[in-house]
Amino acid sequence: MQFRRWRALLPALLVACNGAPAQQTNSNVAVQQQAQFTPGEALLINIVREVSPAVVGIRTPTGSGSGVIISPDGLIITNAHVVGRAGNVRVSLANGNDVDARVLGIAQTVDIAVLDIPGENLPHAVLGDSDALQVGQSAIAIGNPIGFERTVTTGVLSAMNRSLGFGYEELIQTDAAINPGNSGGPLLNSSGQVIGINTAAVREVPGQGPLAGLGFAIPINLARDVANQIATRGSVRRALLGIQHREIDPIIAEQFGLPVTRGAIVLYVAPNSPADRAGLRQGDIITHIDDEELDDASDLRRILRQRDPGDMITVRGVRPQGQFSVRVQLGEAPG
Incomplete structure (x- = not known):
């Protein structure tokens, strides 16, 4: 028995399966608790003000997307599919400057690319621990959907360890809106730490009509390991x-x-x-x-x-x- x-148990699980803040500038003062803001709203506003300067736009001759600065000297994580095979990559910073980026390396099978831009003491995001995540906790996505820079969407972590095939494994699922142009941007927790790199959304299944609330991100622990290998030895x-x-x-x-x-x-x-x-x-x-x-x-x-x-x-x-x-x-x- x-x-x-x-x-x-196996058929049920197979169906289920397949299917610390960035550095502040002087202008990033904390949002004061006021009558018009609930505690949750004030927290979100502070996170957005602190992390948004570390979110960048990425442009290549064939497309655009998002990325996040993870070190004060200009190391950026984004998606491999955002960079593609481009030799010419431009990065748009929150201060309005555009700079050329050097592609340090790409890991196609996990959809991670690492870029480097010149600079010192750049605003950068703090990376969290994706192994400690729990389904139901808050999620915040920041990116540049269809060119609308540093757009913020919120939701929850809907599931962990999702697979979309084609090398997309161990993904975080969220109902925070992930739209074209968000790819490569950060998924944050309620402490303003990066817990994932936004990578994909499922919008329609043939024969089943349009879908909503199915966004996916690469766990930051995987992305960080890949980025460290690329930055230190140029391969993964x-x-x-x-x-x-x-x-x-x-x-x-x-x-x-x-x-x-x-x-x-x-x-x-x-x-x-x-x-x-x-x-x-x-x-x-x-x-x-x-x-x-x-x-x-x-x-x-x-x-x-x-x-x-x-x-x-x-x-x-x-x-x-x-x-x-x-x-x-x-x-x-x-x-």
Whole structure:
């Protein structure tokens, strides 16, 4: 009976799955609490005033988008699809100046590009921790949709670890409006920290009509790791396990009679991937990598970010037949 309930969990999860502030200038004074502003409004106004100077417009011969300055000496994160193959990239700053940018590198498969502009003590955003995010918390997007500079939209984090295919994995889903031109701009939390890089929105599904409130962002921990590698060595190497997974929590464990209450359940194993060659199977629940216990699925992502292609890891967990332990040699993610 318990085995049947465990197997019943997979289709439900497969459907669900597939589907500190920037530096202030002297003019950025705090919004005083006044009768016309609720505490929430005052907080949002302060965040926008503090972070907006770090949000830039990006123009190439073939299009435009957004980006965010992440260091005082001019390092910028944006989307790879915003930069494309352009050799000529112009950046519009909040002070009205336009400057030429140097493309340090592009990681196509995670849709991240890193630019560099000249300058010192530039306004820059503070990066948060996307592994600590919770569904339901506030989300703020700033960008340049169809040329309307530094437009602000708000919403919540609707889901985590979404996949759109074509390399778009581990995405944050939000109902904050993401429109053409927002790509590459920051998604913020209520502390004004960057938690994601806005990258895509789903507006219509053939045969189902128009959709709204389906925006997606690349988690900042992934974007930061890619940006650091590009900035320091000009290329990106990421460890690959070769699975799609979903977090197990006590509620899911009780509903489906699972033998553990924490971990990551394997939804899909890519053929001929390191996971496949090691014997991992759909439905396995991973509870440990080496000696580290997984409290949730973000732990698995964090551990893999800390490993290099070629590293050997021990994956332990449970499956309907009992406990398992396999050795996996990590591969290298493309691009």
